[in-house]
Structures are given as structure tokens and as C-alpha cells.
Amino acid sequence: MTRDTVPETNRSLPIALLRAREKVMGPIRAMLADVGVTEQQWRVLRVLAERGTLDPTEIADRSCLLMPSLTRILQTLTTKGLITREVHPTDKRRQLVTITAAGRQLIADNLKESQRLNAWLRESFGADKLDALLDLLNELDALDRDPRG
Amino acid sequence: MTRDTVPETNRSLPIALLRAREKVMGPIRAMLADVGVTEQQWRVLRVLAERGTLDPTEIADRSCLLMPSLTRILQTLTTKGLITREVHPTDKRRQLVTITAAGRQLIADNLKESQRLNAWLRESFGADKLDALLDLLNELDALDRDPRG
């Protein structure tokens, strides 16, 4: 009965995305656990290493985190000595976040393993498929918002 | 410097998967919020509607949830009167979870809107691309585990 009207979870895009993400993140999480940082903390550090000093709003945007989560993460990273924070010189509402030498070192220490995991993925899954997948995902993300039309 | 060694987050599969998921889930979350259930609770209810009575372990597997999360969710759903639980007749370790009439009603009430969102996605993104994306994601999920080789 319900089997005819309720779509199979197999063809559900949200769940498919979730499972794929789990597949990819599992090994990365394991690697990061050894160093004592979470996946999200790692994302923040990488963004800071990529772009240099940023304010929290831009970090949130680039690392795909919501501000409340980021607030807690920045506190944690500060405690761990991986970032520093200072108030914006002309706008006291804002902050400037910078990765420390220790933070860069942490990234450097794990970059090789991170790249090895990426290489494994490209080989196992196929470079062509991986690129095709990334293109599709980016296209999806670029879709016009708001399906209430 | 770091720009040469640290891969851009744009081409990071984990982040691309995350952003794509956000794009798809946003509207669905909004719909479910009106009914007072979360995305995960919705997944559990759908699995139960699809497959009938199941034990928690199989629910966790099919709805892509970890057991600790599922334990809390099943408690919530029981409180809300959307599911019932009973101990397995021959194996007292196990349980049997069944969706209630109220649970089925909740699904029925939201099915149309859910399908409308799916239709919007197919139109906006393209049916061919959507299918290609789902195929790629399923292939990825089917990859051999364990990249420590």
C-alpha cells in the first residue's frame, strides 16, 4: 500500500548525499581523531590557512558552518592555541581570526595523509567520475534558492 | 604558499556534499518544522511506513542513523505517539517498532508537499542530471571500505 506512494529511500537525494558523505568522511575523521581535532575544526583551520586572516562571518561561509557552531569552535581552537582572535581595528563588532604557527603545523602534519586519502578515492572511484560528481554537486549548490514558486 | 599545497575547499568532496545536502534539505526542513518533526524523525517514520515493523538495528541501518541517536529519536517518537515499541517475542534483547496511525497520517499529510519539492528539484536541476547524480552517489557508497591498503 504505502509502498506505492512513499518513495524508496534508495532514490532519496538527501539520504544518498548523507551516505556518500559518511563513506568519504569516515577515514578522514579517523585521521583527525588521532590529532585531537574534529572535522569541523579541521575545516576552519584549512580555510584560515588558505585565505589568511578572516572574520568569523566569512569563515562560517567558507567552511559551511553556522555562526553559533563557529562561535564554539573558535573558542575551542583558541584554547588549543591553534588560532588567535583580535577585534577589528575600525569596527568593534567584528573580529579578525588568524591561524597560529601551531595551527599551520597541524595542517602540515596531516596534509600528506589527507592527500593519500584523496588519491585513494580518485583511484577507487575513478578520476572521471569524481570530477563529474563534483561538477554536479557544485551545479546543484548553484541552483536558485527558494522552491516556493 | 599554502595556496599551492592545501587543496581549495571548492573541490573538496566532503564540503561539496555538505553544501549540496544543505541546498536540498533546507526546504524539507522548513516543511517538517511546521509539523513539529525533525528531518531524522521523518526518515525513521518513512522507513517504518515503507517496510512495516522493524527492529531498531535495521531502522538505524536504513535511515542512516547511529544507534545512540536512534535510541533518543525512538523515545521522542514514542512520546509523540507516532510509533509503538514492544519487546521481541523470542529475543528479549530486541524490540519491534511499528508506526502508528497518527504516524502514517503525518506522512500522508506531508507527502504531497514532499513530492512537490522533489518535482521542483527535478525541473530546476534536470531529471537527467539528478539521476546521474544519484547513480554516482550510490556507486560511491558501494565502494570497498578501508583505504588503508
Place this chain on the structure above:
DNA sequence: AACTTGCCATTAACATGTTAAGTAAAGGAT
């Protein structure tokens, strides 16, 4: 200047993610 509006970041409250440990029951071996 007083008011208003908007923005940045934080906090609060609740739900889930994640890993590890704990509890109870089932199954097999001695």
C-alpha cells in the same frame, strides 16, 4: 542628539553526531 534599523557575534535551548562504556540477554564451549 534621539530614534531606528541593521549587522556581528554570542548565548540559550533542544536535537543529533560521535565515540566509548555499560547493561541485559542470547549462544556456544567446557
Place this chain on the structure above:
DNA sequence: ATCCTTTACTTAACATGTTAATGGCAAGTT
């Protein structure tokens, strides 16, 4: 029957996801 291992589920502890409300500050309006 006793012991050991495994299985199914729960709890605990900490981190994040998510929405709403709050506080501090900036900028425009009157």
C-alpha cells in the same frame, strides 16, 4: 550449570546542528 563471547540496545560525555533571542555596535533618519 558455569564461563566466555557476542549481540542489541542504552547511557554518558562532549561536539556540532538548528532556530530564536540577546547584546553591542554601526549607520541612517529625523
